[in-house]
Each structure stands twice: as C-alpha cells, then as structure tokens.
Amino acid sequence: MSKEIIKIEDLKREFVMGTETVHALRGISFGINEGEFVTIMGSSGSGKSTLLNILGCLDQPTDGTYEIDGLKVKDLSRNELATIRNEKIGFIFQSYNLLPRTSALENVELPLLYTSNVSTAERRERAIKALEMVGLGDRMDHTPSQLSGGQQQRVAIARSLVNNPVMILADEATGNLDSRTSYEIMSLFQDLNKQGITITFVTHESDIAAFSKRTIILKDGNIIQDHENNKVLSAAEQLAKLPKEDH
Amino acid sequence: MRLLNLFKIAFKAIVLNKMRTLLTMLGIIIGVASVIAMLAIGEGPKESIRATISSMGSNMITVRPGSDVRGGVRQERSAMETLTLDDYYAIKEQASLLTYITPLVNGGGQVINGSNNWPSTIYGVNPDYLNIKITELQSGSMFTDAEVQSASKVTLIGQTVVDNVFPDGQEPVGQMIRFNNIPFKIIGVLEEKGENTFGQDQDDVVIAPYTTVQKRILAIDHLESIIASAISEDDAPEAVTQVSEILRKQHKLTENEEDDFHVRSMEELISTFSSTSEMLTILLVAIASISLLIGGIGIMNIMYVSVKERTKEIGLRMAVGGKGSDILMQFLIEAILISITGGVLGVILGLGATVFIEKFLNWPTSVALYSIVISFAVCAITGIFFGWYPARKASALDPLMALRYE
Numbered sequence: 001m002s003k004e005i006i007k008i009e010d011l012k013r014e015f016v017m018g019t020e021t022v023h024a025l026r027g028i029s030f031g032i033n034e035g036e037f038v039t040i041m042g043s044s045g046s047g048k049s050t051l052l053n054i055l056g057c058l059d060q061p062t063d064g065t066y067e068i069d070g071l072k073v074k075d076l077s078r079n080e081l082a083t084i085r086n087e088k089i090g091f092i093f094q095s096y097n098l099l100p101r102t103s104a105l106e107n108v109e110l111p112l113l114y115t116s117n118v119s120t121a122e123r124r125e126r127a128i129k130a131l132e133m134v135g136l137g138d139r140m141d142h143t144p145s146q147l148s149g150g151q152q153q154r155v156a157i158a159r160s161l162v163n164n165p166v167m168i169l170a171d172e173a174t175g176n177l178d179s180r181t182s183y184e185i186m187s188l189f190q191d192l193n194k195q196g197i198t199i200t201f202v203t204h205e206s207d208i209a210a211f212s213k214r215t216i217i218l219k220d221g222n223i224i225q226d227h228e229n230n231k232v233l234s235a236a237e238q239l240a241k242l243p244k245e246d247h
Numbered sequence: 248m249r250l251l252n253l254f255k256i257a258f259k260a261i262v263l264n265k266m267r268t269l270l271t272m273l274g275i276i277i278g279v280a281s282v283i284a285m286l287a288i289g290e291g292p293k294e295s296i297r298a299t300i301s302s303m304g305s306n307m308i309t310v311r312p313g314s315d316v317r318g319g320v321r322q323e324r325s326a327m328e329t330l331t332l333d334d335y336y337a338i339k340e341q342a343s344l345l346t347y348i349t350p351l352v353n354g355g356g357q358v359i360n361g362s363n364n365w366p367s368t369i370y371g372v373n374p375d376y377l378n379i380k381i382t383e384l385q386s387g388s389m390f391t392d393a394e395v396q397s398a399s400k401v402t403l404i405g406q407t408v409v410d411n412v413f414p415d416g417q418e419p420v421g422q423m424i425r426f427n428n429i430p431f432k433i434i435g436v437l438e439e440k441g442e443n444t445f446g447q448d449q450d451d452v453v454i455a456p457y458t459t460v461q462k463r464i465l466a467i468d469h470l471e472s473i474i475a476s477a478i479s480e481d482d483a484p485e486a487v488t489q490v491s492e493i494l495r496k497q498h499k500l501t502e503n504e505e506d507d508f509h510v511r512s513m514e515e516l517i518s519t520f521s522s523t524s525e526m527l528t529i530l531l532v533a534i535a536s537i538s539l540l541i542g543g544i545g546i547m548n549i550m551y552v553s554v555k556e557r558t559k560e561i562g563l564r565m566a567v568g569g570k571g572s573d574i575l576m577q578f579l580i581e582a583i584l585i586s587i588t589g590g591v592l593g594v595i596l597g598l599g600a601t602v603f604i605e606k607f608l609n610w611p612t613s614v615a616l617y618s619i620v621i622s623f624a625v626c627a628i629t630g631i632f633f634g635w636y637p638a639r640k641a642s643a644l645d646p647l648m649a650l651r652y653e
Contacts, residue, residue: 078570
C-alpha cells in the first residue's frame with residue numbers, strides 16, 4: 001500500500017449568494033495515493049472546479065478535512081497556503097498562463113523564485129532538467145509567442161514539475177488543444193505518471209478520462225462514481241491511430 | 248536570496264516595458280532636474296554677493312558713534328563726537344578676538360597736482376587699514392607707525408585718483424600733491440579694486456595717517472569710526488559683543504542706558520543681502536517640489552494601471568507560491584527602481600541645465616550638494632509612498648479571482 005497523499009473527509013463548500021446558500025460540495029470523501037493518475041469528471045456546475053480550487057489550496061472548505069502530504073489545510077493563513085502551493089502542488093491551467101515575453105526557461109524557473117534556499121545555478125539546472133523531461137530541451141530560449149499551444153502547455157507542465165511537488169493538478173489541461181496535440185499531452189502525462197508522479201486531472205471530456213487509472217465523477221456536489229479504470233488506453237497508441245496529416 | 252529574486256523580477260518588468268517606464272520616469276526626471284537647477288539659480292547670486300563682501304573683508308567690524316538727542320533734536324551721526332582715541336586704545340588692548348584695528352576719520356576735498364585736480368575723500372587711518380580691507384599695494388609702501396605718531400604728510404592714493412591727477416602717466420610715487428592746500432608726499436599706490444557690488448568706486452580714495460587728517464585737515468580730535476577685523480568670520484558676532492561691552496564700560500553707561508555707538512559686522516550685511524535671494528530660493532524650491540509631487544503621482548498612476556493589467560500574472564505568481572508580501576515587494580521595488588533611476592537621470596539633466604545657464608545665459612549658479620542629496624532622498628520616498636498603494640492592492644488580490652481575471 002503506497003502512501004496516501006490526499007485525504008478528504010466529508011468535505012463541504014458553501015457559497016452565500018445574497019440570501020441563498022449554494023452548496024457546491026455536499027460532503028465528499030476520498031483519498032489519492034502516491035503514483036495515482038486520477039481524473040475528476042463532471043459537467044459544469046457539478047462542483048469539480050470548487051474541488052480543484054480546494055485541492056490546489058486556492059480556496060478553503062467550509063467544513064470537513066483536507067490533508068495534503070500529511071498537512072491539515074484547514075485554518076492555515078494566506079502565507080502558509082502559499083508555501084503549500086509552492087512546495088506540494090504543481091499547477092497546470094487550461095490557458096497555460098505563461099508569462100508573456102519571457103523565455104520558456106524563465107517561465108519554468110518561476111516557482112523556484114519563491115522558494116528560499118535555491119541558488120541561481122541550481123534553479124537553472126532544475127528548470128533545464130524539467131524542460132528536457134517534457135521534450136523541449138531545444139526550445140529553452142523561446143518566448144510563449146514563439147511556441148505552439150502544445151509546446152506552451154509542455155512549458156507549463158515543466159513549470160509544474162520543477163518544484164518536485166507531491167501532486168500535479170491539471171485543470172482542463174487539454175481544453176484548448178486539438179485532439180492530436182491533446183493525445184500528445186496525455187501521452188506525456190502517462191509517461192510522467194509511469195515515472196511515479198501523482199497526477200490529478202480535472203476535465204469534462206470522457207475520452208480524456210480513459211487515459212487515467214481512476215475516475216471520480218461528480219454531480220451536484222456529490223461523488224456519484226469512483227472507479228478504477230480496468231483498461232487504461234495508451235495515449236501514444238491512440239496518437240498513432242490518428243489519420244496521418246498531410247504535409 | 249528571496250529579496251534578490253524579487254529584485255530580478257521587478258527589474259525584468261521594467262526592462263520589458265522600456266517606453267512605459269521612461270514615460271513614467273519623465274515626471275520624476277523633470278522634477279529632480281528643476282529642483283537642482285532652480286536651487287543652483289537661487290544659490291548663485293547669494294554666492295557672488297558673499298564673494299564680493301568677502302573681498303571687502305568679511306570679518307570686518309565697524310564701530311560708529313550712535314545718534315543722540317540733544318535738546319529734543321535728533322543729531323546726525325557724524326555730528327556726534329562720542330568716539331575717541333581712548334575708545335580705540337581700550338578696544339585695542341582689551342578685545343581678544345580682533346587681529347587688526349584702526350581709527351578712521353575721513354573728509355572730502357580736492358586733490359590737486361598742478362593744473363589737474365579731482366574731488367575725492369581722504370581717509371585717515373593707521374597701517375592696519377590695508378590688512379583689514381585686504382588691499383595690496385601696486386607700488387610704494389605703506390606709512391609706518393612712526394609716521395602716524397609724527398603726523399607726517401604722506402599719502403597713498405587709489406587708481407582713480409592717479410588717473411585723474413596724473414593724466415600723462417607719470418609715476419606718482421615720490422611726487423607731491425595737495426589735498427585742500429595741504430601738501431602731501433605720495434608714498435604708494437593702492438591696487439585696483441574696481442567697483443563693488445553697490446556701485447561704489449573703491450579706487451577713488453586717498454589714505455593718510457589719521458593723526459595728519461585729524462590735525463591738519465579736519466581739525467578734530469574725535470573719531471568718525473573704528474574698523475577692525477575679527478580673527479575669523481565665525482568669530483565676528485562674538486567680537487561684536489566683546490567690543491560693545493568694552494565701549495559700554497568705556498562710556499560709563501548704566502544698564503538702563505542705550506548704547507551711544509553702533510558695532511556692526513559684515514556678517515550682518517551678508518545676511519541682509521542673502522535673505523533676499525533666500526526668498527527667491529524658497530519660491531523656486533516650492534515650484535520644483537510641486538513638479539516632483541506630480542512626478543510621484545505619475546508613478547502611482549502607472550503602477551496602478553500596471554497592477555490591473557497584470558492581475559492574471561499576479562494570480563499565477565500566487566498560485567505557484569508567491570506570498571502577498573512577495574507581490575507587495577515586487578511592485579514596491581519596481582516603483583522605487585523607477586523613481587531612483589528617474590532621480591539619477593534628473594540629477595544629470597539638472598547639472599546639465601545648470602552648466603547651460605551659467606555658460607550661455609551668464610547667470611551665476613552654484614550647485615549645492617544638499618540639493619542633490621535632498622532631491623534624491625525625496626525620489627526614493629516618492630517611490631515608496633506612491634508605489635505603496637498599488638503594491639498593497641496587488642498583494643491583497645485573491646489568487647483565485649486574479650487567475651480568472653480577464
């Protein structure tokens with residue numbers, strides 16, 4: 001039994017909108033172990049974005065407990081949350097969120113700028129290693145505008161890896177990409193997962209879920225399904241099956 | 248380490264927005280440059296007045312009889328005969344802060360050499376006079392104490408007198424002239440000093456031993472004034488007090504009685520003239536400060552817009568672990584860098600403008616070091632003060648909201 005990284009118990013999140021109270025999450029419980037590749041699925045309004053924000057320590061639950069890597073997140077200050085985001089979590093966004101007019105290398109270095117006790121040389125070295133892991137070793141000096149969407153997302157993935165987080169949190173990471181590039185990115189995620197990196201992937205596309213080992217489906221703030229995926233598809237194979245593009 | 252990183256981030260943001268940064272700096276540049284240039288313009292005349300007065304002997308102290316009321320009639324100062332040689336000796340012996348001292352009597356009259364004549368003023372003094380007035384001789388020598396004792400008819404004349412009574416360019420030293428029919432032997436010519444700041448011709452003088460002038464020309468035994476020099480300019484005010492005390496004792500004045508004399512130092516004269524140009528300086532600084540303030544508001548304006556524009560970036564920085572304090576420092580450092588760089592450019596521009604004004608507009612300028620230091624300090628403070636509000640706003644953003652901001 002591998003280590004449990006995420007432990008959620010009876011998690012509730014309510015928003016007060018005027019006189020009404022919106023129950024975004026109605027008491028959900030689950031755990032994620034080290035080395036898992038989980039997709040959290042659900043249609044819009046199902047509460048998956050709220051869950052993602054809480055998982056990413058960008059938001060706090062109203063009730064229930066959330067533990068990441070043994071740390072109870074509830075009641076932590078803004079600064080303590082920032083430290084957890086910095087040390088434990090790697091974020092990947094739908095719209096990449098790279099700094100414009102800044103080289104890929106510097107974009108990847110970003111999280112390390114907010115970490116104490118990492119020297120300039122070490123920072124550079126780790127950023128180069130992360131870029132090489134995502135296959136962009138030769139594009140380090142390119143700015144986002146000089147990179148394709150897929151490449152930009154790879155830079156974002158490298159950025160999420162550079163701090164050696166316990167978990168990568170991806171929010172619709174393929175949402176802006178065409179299917180070929182999506183498969184390429186999913187293939188990269190599968191490779192990373194094989195190297196032991198824990199990945200939580202939030203999406204509304206069911207075909208993306210087929211590449212993960214486990215799927216949690218949310219509806220109206222409740223978990224309606226949490227199952228292991230028996231036949232995980234290989235993104236690389238799917239990519240090969242796609243009709244060849246004309247060149 | 249962390250601070251250094253934030254410094255790098257701020258520097259990068261500035262470099263990436265060169266044009267915007269430069270335009271933001273413009274207000275500060277103009278503000279600082281005008282503070283420096285205007286202070287230099289204001290200080291310039293003050294310096295030149297001070298230099299003129301110094302050349303006349305800035306540590307000079309003048310003692311004159313005071314005016315008095317006799318039978319209800321206010322008397323003219325020169326009519327007073329209260330200042331005597333005894334006063335001179337008393338001061339000479341007792342005042343410790345004085346280096347040179349001379350009695351002074353003067354009278355107008357005609358300088359005559361054959362058919363040439365010229366109206367001038369004769370000053371009766373002792374040999375200390377040249378040291379007090381900081382005057383050198385062109386030729387000849389000063390009369391001696393012995394010649395003062397014997398009331399010798401020897402004289403030294405200024406260049407204006409030389410020009411008028413020796414129009415043929417004769418060597419005046421050794422010649423005889425007459426002052427109001429009294430014959431004098433010329434033993435020296437004073438160096439040329441030209442006009443002073445007040446338009447007075449300093450070369451239109453005749454100097455002779457005071458004993459000679461008292462006895463042979465004016466027929467008086469009191470003094471018009473006593474002039475002396477203090478050890479230094481700084482000692483002058485103290486010396487004035489000292490001389491006053493000696494004279495009060497000498498004149499046997501009781502505590503309730505007013506001084507029947509006036510003791511003044513050149514220092515007072517300097518401050519009178521300085522106060523006018525000080526007003527000018529204050530006015531100029533006030534104007535310059537306003538432009539510096541406007542420059543600061545410019546920084547705040549741009550920083551505020553910059554925070555809005557970069558909301559998403561701030562959200563991202565927070566999502567990857569940037570704390571509120573990191574974001575605050577980043578924007579604060581950016582504002583300070585802009586204002587300090589603007590300050591440096593402003594100093595350069597201000598110094599350039601000063602040189603231009605001095606060289607091409609012939610206005611005396613004097614760049615005060617304190618004006619550079621002050622405007623620089625004000626720049627840094629401006630940066631912190633006006634950068635604080637936008638930076639604070641950035642640091643208080645909710646990372647979630649900032650990330651979603653479009």
